[in-house]
Amino acid sequence: MSFNKIQIYPATVLEISDLVRLEQVFTEYALSSQAFHYLIQRAKPCVWVAAQGQRICGDMVLLFFPSKQITRLYSLVVEPSQRRCGIARALLNAAEHLALEYRCPLLRLEVRADNFAARHLYENSAYAYTEYLADFYGKDQAGWQMSKHLLK
Ligand SMILES: CC(C)(COP(=O)(O)OP(=O)(O)OC[C@H]1O[C@@H](n2cnc3c(N)ncnc32)[C@H](O)[C@@H]1OP(=O)(O)O)[C@@H](O)C(=O)NCCC(=O)NCCS
Secondary structure, eight states: OEETTEEEEEOOGGGHHHHHHHHTTOSSSOOOHHHHHHHHTSSSOOEEEEEETTEEEEEEEEEEETTTTEEEEEEEEEOGGGTTSSHHHHHHHHHHHHHHHTTOOEEEEEEETTOHHHHHHHHHTTOEEEEEETTTTSTTOOEEEEEEETTO
16 A cells, blocks of 8 residues: 555564564553564454655554454554654554455544544544543553544
8 A cells, every 4th residue: 555655565574673663662562573473473464564665664553353343453653753744644544444445444542641642643534532541551541442433
């Protein structure tokens, strides 16, 4: 897939070191190399990278639940030096395409209540706040569940 010169494609084991590097922005809950190995082997590609030229500058992890018709955006991250260039929006567009392709059109995610950059991204892409999650990220660290029904 390609959005505004940003290439988006399924990750392979060759990209794991880049994925682990990108995850370092998450001080807690960062996905490990073992977790990426496991996720990359799944039947439906669920780890996707964004690249500009040869450089990997972002990634996302999607979990598909066909029986519930839900796609969960489990992780989304953009390299700090490449932010505000539309990379996350391109990844989110790709997530929506994939959710429809795999017939899991309810896209759901969790975001920290104090993560205003991510909340703006989702709000501006028409995601709705569906549940307040007290202590979701630890004591006194609330989150929001947000979702978007792609067929409505
Ligand atoms: C949140 C994050 C993924 C955004 O990535 P990005 O590539 O910079 O986002 P984009 O350039 O695609 O921005 C799209 C829109 O999101 C919103 N947005 C992004 N960063 C923002 C910021 N710092 N402040 C306010 N709004 C912001 C804006 O609406 C923006 O549109 P605009 O640039 O036309 O105003 C990135 O900041 C990041 O990796 N943060 C750390 C990891 C993280 O928090 N992941 C989300 C977990 S739920």
